[in-house]
Amino acid sequence: xxxxxxxxxxxxxxxxxxxxxxxxxxxxxxxxxxxxxxxxxxxxxxxxxxxxxxxxxxxxxxxxxxxxxxxxxxxxxxxxxxxxxxxxxxxxxxxxxxxxxxxxxxxxxxxxxxxxxxxxxxxxxxxxxxxxxxxxxxxxxxxxxxxxxxxxxxxxxxxxxxxxxxxxxxxxxxxxxxxxxxxxxxxxxxxxxxxxxxxxxxxxxxxxxxxxxxxxxxxxxxxxxxxxxxxxxxxxxxxxxxxxxxxxxxxxxxxxxxxxxxxxxxxxxxxxxxxxxxxxxxxxxxxxxxxxxxxxxx
Amino acid sequence: xxxxxxxxxxxxxxxxxxxxxxxxxxxxxxxxxxxxxxxxxxxxxxxxxxxxxxxxxxxxxxxxxxxxxxxxxxxxxxxxxxxxxxxxxxxxxxxxxxxxxxxxxxxxxxxxxxxxxxxxxxxxxxxxxxxxxxxxxxxxxxxxxxxxxxxxxxxxxxxxxxxxxxxxxxxxxxxxxxxxxxxxxxxxxxxxxxxxxxxxxxxxxxxxxxxxxxxxxxxxxxxxxxxxxxxxxxxxxxxxxxxxxxxxxxxxxxxxxxxxxxxxxxxxxxxxxxx
Numbered sequence: 001x002x003x004x005x006x007x008x009x010x011x012x013x014x015x016x017x018x019x020x021x022x023x024x025x026x027x028x029x030x031x032x033x034x035x036x037x038x039x040x041x042x043x044x045x046x047x048x049x050x051x052x053x054x055x056x057x058x059x060x061x062x063x064x065x066x067x068x069x070x071x072x073x074x075x076x077x078x079x080x081x082x083x084x085x086x087x088x089x090x091x092x093x094x095x096x097x098x099x100x101x102x103x104x105x106x107x108x109x110x111x112x113x114x115x116x117x118x119x120x121x122x123x124x125x126x127x128x129x130x131x132x133x134x135x136x137x138x139x140x141x142x143x144x145x146x147x148x149x150x151x152x153x154x155x156x157x158x159x160x161x162x163x164x165x166x167x168x169x170x171x172x173x174x175x176x177x178x179x180x181x182x183x184x185x186x187x188x189x190x191x192x193x194x195x196x197x198x199x200x201x202x203x204x205x206x207x208x209x210x211x212x213x214x215x216x217x218x219x220x221x222x223x224x225x226x227x228x229x230x231x232x233x234x235x236x237x238x239x240x241x242x243x244x245x246x247x248x249x250x251x252x253x254x255x256x257x258x259x260x261x262x263x264x265x266x267x268x269x270x271x272x273x274x275x276x277x278x279x280x281x282x283x284x285x286x287x288x289x290x291x292x293x294x295x296x297x298x
Numbered sequence: 299x300x301x302x303x304x305x306x307x308x309x310x311x312x313x314x315x316x317x318x319x320x321x322x323x324x325x326x327x328x329x330x331x332x333x334x335x336x337x338x339x340x341x342x343x344x345x346x347x348x349x350x351x352x353x354x355x356x357x358x359x360x361x362x363x364x365x366x367x368x369x370x371x372x373x374x375x376x377x378x379x380x381x382x383x384x385x386x387x388x389x390x391x392x393x394x395x396x397x398x399x400x401x402x403x404x405x406x407x408x409x410x411x412x413x414x415x416x417x418x419x420x421x422x423x424x425x426x427x428x429x430x431x432x433x434x435x436x437x438x439x440x441x442x443x444x445x446x447x448x449x450x451x452x453x454x455x456x457x458x459x460x461x462x463x464x465x466x467x468x469x470x471x472x473x474x475x476x477x478x479x480x481x482x483x484x485x486x487x488x489x490x491x492x493x494x495x496x497x498x499x500x501x502x503x504x505x506x507x508x509x510x511x512x513x514x515x516x517x518x519x520x521x522x523x524x525x526x527x528x529x530x531x532x533x534x535x536x537x538x539x540x541x542x543x544x545x546x547x548x549x550x551x552x553x554x555x556x557x558x559x560x561x562x563x564x565x566x567x568x569x570x571x572x573x
Contacts, residue, residue: 019567030565032558033411033448034456034509048453050413058509060453062561064569077568079451080334080353094355102355108420110355156418183570253570 008278016279018251020290031059031074038072046073047082081107081181081205083159087150088190090176090203091161093140099133101140103148106181106205109158113140117151117162119169121224139224145171147201147209167191172226174198174211175243179250181206185257192258196238196265202256208246210239241265241273248282254290264289304466304486304493312493313342317486318545320461320552323441325560327449328568335450339442342490343383343432348442350450352422369417373405373424375439381431383491391427400436403526407440407504410525411454412447422452433490434462440504441557448561456506457557458525461549463542464489464500465534484541487549499531501539503546507554 031037037049037057045051048061049072059065061076083089083105094110095102101113115136120126140146148161148168163169184202192200201209212231245264246256254260267288271281305317315321321342330336333349340346356364364370376392391397408424424446426439437460444458465485485501486493494500504526524547534542 027566028569030562032561032565033454034506036509050453050455052455058455060455061451062448062565063451076451077565077570078328078335078449104355108353108355108417253568255570 016283018248018279018283018286020252020254020286028064030063031065032062033058033060035059037065037074042070044071046071048074048076076182078180078182081105082157083107083111083150083153083205085150085153087204088147088201089150089159089161089205090145090147090171090201090207090209091205092176093142093144093146095142096136101136103146103161105159105161106178106207107157107159109156111150111159111161113146113148113161113163117160117164119164119166140170145176145209147171147203170224170226171201171209171211172228173213173231174209175239177208177210177243177246177250179206179208179246179256183250183253183256184208185255187257189258192261194242194258194262194265196242197235198239198242200242200258200261202258208256210242210246212236212239237273241268241276244268244273244276244282245285248276248285249289251282252286252290254286254293259296260289260293263292267292304464304496304498311486313490315486318548320488320549320556321490323553323556323560325445325557325564327445327561327564333446333450335446335448335452337442337445337449339438339445341434341438341441341488343430344428344435344438344490345430346426346428346435346438346442348424348426348439348446350422350424350443350446350452352450353417353420353452354422355419356421364419364421367418368414369412369419370421371405371408371412371414371424372421373401373408373426373443375401375404375426375428375436377428377431377435381428383430383432400439403436403504403528404439404443406526407458407460408443408447410504411444411456411458411506412452413455416453431491433492433494434460434488434502436502437461437488437504441553445557445561449564456508457554458504459507459550459554459557460502460504460526461487461546461553462489462494462500462502463487463546463549464493464498464531465538465542466496466498484538485545487545497532499529499534499542501542501546502526502528502530503543503550505547505550507547507551509558 037059039056049057050060052058059074061074063074063076066073066075089105091103091105093101094104099115102110103113105111148163150159151162152160190202199211212235213227245268249264264285268285275281324340326338329338330349333351335350337348375397379388379391424443428435440460447454463485506523
């Protein structure tokens with residue numbers, strides 16, 4: 001049987017443990033729901049906590065304590081994305097409404113992208129007419145992927161987005177990955193043009209975009225033009241490898257930055273792209289990446 | 299008097315446990331990649347999977363979405379067709395009377411701990427599947443759903459913990475003999491399938507036991523906030539209810555300790571780290 005056709009099936013008991021930590025790294029104090037955090041009344045209640053009937057502050061999620069002056073909050077390891085103004089996000093259009101698109105951004109409610117907060121073809125100062133409302137689907141339709149910035153957070157926690165900068169807009173060819181938002185490290189830059197010839201967007205909302213083509217498409221038309229030219233086989237393999245590397249890091253709970261992704265990509269070269277799907281290979285890549293990240297600090 | 303003795307003269311039950319002993323509980327959290335939170339729980343041979351999706355925007359425009367000021371909790375309890383041990387098969391995993399009612403009670407148990415006011419216009423889906431059924435299925439489902447909610451990072455007030463207590467039924471004329479000396483109640487805790495089938499009375503309790511040392515526990519009379527209570531089986535003399543309730547609540551507290559340990563272990567091994 002050809003090696004490529006081989007199907008690997010394993011029992012659940014033979015699964016690989018992809019956790020790198022065995023729980024002995026400088027253990028922070030963990031809180032679990034219902035646990036008392038503090039009984040003094042002069043503290044402010046932050047996220048992940050609640051006040052019970054006896055004015056005792058208790059944790060409501062499982063995670064680590066964060067204290068900013070008098071504000072106490074407990075941060076869970078994994079949660080839905082909570083937007084902040086200025087975050088870079090990747091999302092998918094789910095619905096078209098009057099003057100707005102609804103975007104799935106992994107948050108509690110769908111975000112809104114207003115027609116007035118996108119760049120339409122024909123320049124910045126164009127007036128938005130009724131005709132534009134009717135042809136909204138020409139620009140973005142259901143299922144399209146976009147990259148945008150959080151412009152505003154509404155009272156109910158839903159987000160309003162904008163794509164008024166040329167780097168934002170519709171995404172064309174590439175791979176979308178979903179990882180827990182807590183794994184994305186908050187940085188100044190979330191767009192990375194990797195030297196290997198891919199562009200990587202690490203969205204704050206946990207959606208990661210691996211774009212295949214590096215030569216930027218013509219952005220003057222408001223970023224709605226898609227480059228649908230054929231991607232060479234070599235580039236496709238590179239994207240697939242990048243995807244598997246990012247998943248390997250995510251599975252081992254290593255924070256994603258351009259550095260960690262590049263390191264993982266470098267370490268993965270001894271495997272073929274499809275071998276990286278096996279848990280042993282993924283764990284090996286994650287371990288080596290963690291080692292290199294450690295060396296860099298020292 | 300129906301059924302045989304649940305506890306032998308040596309004080310042991312059919313599977314060798316003491317009256318107040320729980321079955322072994324094994325937990326794994328984060329078993330699914332797609333869901334926001336998930337958990338797998340074994341209580342003896344009762345095996346349950348739970349998955350939580352959300353809070354998210356309600357999909358499927360048929361109902362026009364959720365416009366209310368509070369979130370919706372949507373529960374689905376289903377039993378795998380192969381979940382029975384005796385070789386028989388269920389006709390369908392969900393949709394029959396029993397699973398529908400259990401779904402409803404599961405929702406009660408979850409609504410008691412999730413603050414739905416925090417999620418206007420959104421929805422939380424909880425799916426529980428019983429893979430193998432060996433008694434106390436509903437309790438295992440509640441425990442697994444609680445763990446899945448914790449894994450999803452959804453704020454909850456406390457662990458919602460389910461436990462059963464079973465007592466051999468006797469006629470009302472019979473004297474209430476064994477009012478337990480220790481005050482920890484009467485009856486057997488966490489019944490398995492065989493014990494449930496003896497025709498004895500089973501009390502199912504879902505409680506918020508509170509963290510050890512919290513005010514709930516300080517007064518033993520009213521320990522734990524009971525959320526759902528349900529009795530099945532033969533009739534029970536009222537005087538014996540309190541003892542049974544105490545036993546079930548003690549089981550809830552013991553279970554909570556075990557679940558809490560499991561959550562802490564999960565936290566220590568899954569903390570994102572960046573060296």
